Amino acid sequence: xxxxxxxxxxxxxxxxxxxxxxxxxxxxxxxxxxxxxxxxxxxxxxxxxxxxxxxxxxxxxxxxxxxxxxxxxxxxxxxxxxxxxxxxxxxxxxxxxxxxxxxxxxxxxxxxxxxxxxxxxxxxxxxxxxxxxxxxxxxxxxxxxxxxxxxxxxxxxxxxxxxxxxxxxxxxxxxxxxxxxxxxxxxxxxxxxxxxxxxxxxxxxxxxxxxxxxxxxxxxxxxxxxxxxxxxxxxxxxxxx
Ligand SMILES: Nc1ncnc2c1ncn2[C@@H]1O[C@H](COP(=O)(O)OP(=O)(O)OP(=O)(O)O)[C@@H](O)[C@H]1O
Numbered sequence: 001x002x003x004x005x006x007x008x009x010x011x012x013x014x015x016x017x018x019x020x021x022x023x024x025x026x027x028x029x030x031x032x033x034x035x036x037x038x039x040x041x042x043x044x045x046x047x048x049x050x051x052x053x054x055x056x057x058x059x060x061x062x063x064x065x066x067x068x069x070x071x072x073x074x075x076x077x078x079x080x081x082x083x084x085x086x087x088x089x090x091x092x093x094x095x096x097x098x099x100x101x102x103x104x105x106x107x108x109x110x111x112x113x114x115x116x117x118x119x120x121x122x123x124x125x126x127x128x129x130x131x132x133x134x135x136x137x138x139x140x141x142x143x144x145x146x147x148x149x150x151x152x153x154x155x156x157x158x159x160x161x162x163x164x165x166x167x168x169x170x171x172x173x174x175x176x177x178x179x180x181x182x183x184x185x186x187x188x189x190x191x192x193x194x195x196x197x198x199x200x201x202x203x204x205x206x207x208x209x210x211x212x213x214x215x216x217x218x219x220x221x222x223x224x225x226x227x228x229x230x231x232x233x234x235x236x237x238x239x240x241x
Pocket of ligand 1: 012013034036041
């Protein structure tokens with residue numbers, strides 16, 4: 001469980017999150033929506049200590065992130081906005097192995113984790129491919145595999161559909177659905193919730209550093225909560241499945 005309690009964050013002298021509280025239970029698929037600059041990325045970066053709040057506490061599985069940032073980083077897998085920034089090796093398998101290698105695991109366990117993570121994102125057949133041979137969607141899935149190989153209880157993806165064509169979006173979306181079905185908690189940060197709305201248990205909308213809406217993502221969200229006017233302004237409707 002991720003438990004954000006009364007968190008305030010300033011960035012460059014500006015208040016970006018204001019006394020914000022949010023709990024993400026294990027196994028939940030949460031959409032974190034809101035217009036550009038609402039504070040979504042800042043919020044998720046507090047989940048594993050990449051950003052330390054001015055006040056308030058973030059706990060991951062009961063432990064404050066600042067007490068044990070390494071445990072938080074293992075428990076919360078993070079896939080950033082630009083997957084290219086996360087790719088560290090030349091081949092697909094070596095890239096996914098990087099995280100587990102840093103945990104000091106033995107070779108057999110590392111290979112097992114690499115195989116499992118690549119299978120989970122549908123890249124098992126590209127194990128030995130060079131990363132630069134992959135398409136945009138495959139790179140995004142590789143970044144997800146890298147996070148999964150750390151066996152996180154929560155997977156956080158920041159704008160995972162940016163720059164992907166319709167086929168790649170569908171492919172990433174279906175992988176997220178499968179991971180959620182298998183019990184991983186998934187948090188998707190997006191200003192275009194339509195790409196994942198059908199998969200989510202809940203949607204939280206940030207507006208200017210506070211929670212503007214928090215609702216179950218079922219039964220026609222638009223009818224159940226009043227979303228800020230600009231929530232979807234930059235979004236494109238997803239292609240029909
Ligand atoms: N390092 C920083 N220095 C100064 N201001 C920052 C910094 N990081 C973020 N901000 C500001 O904090 C606000 C929230 O940024 P954040 O990236 O969390 O928003 P977001 O909702 O994720 O939006 P986006 O979709 O544009 O990334 C923005 O106004 C941004 O300009």
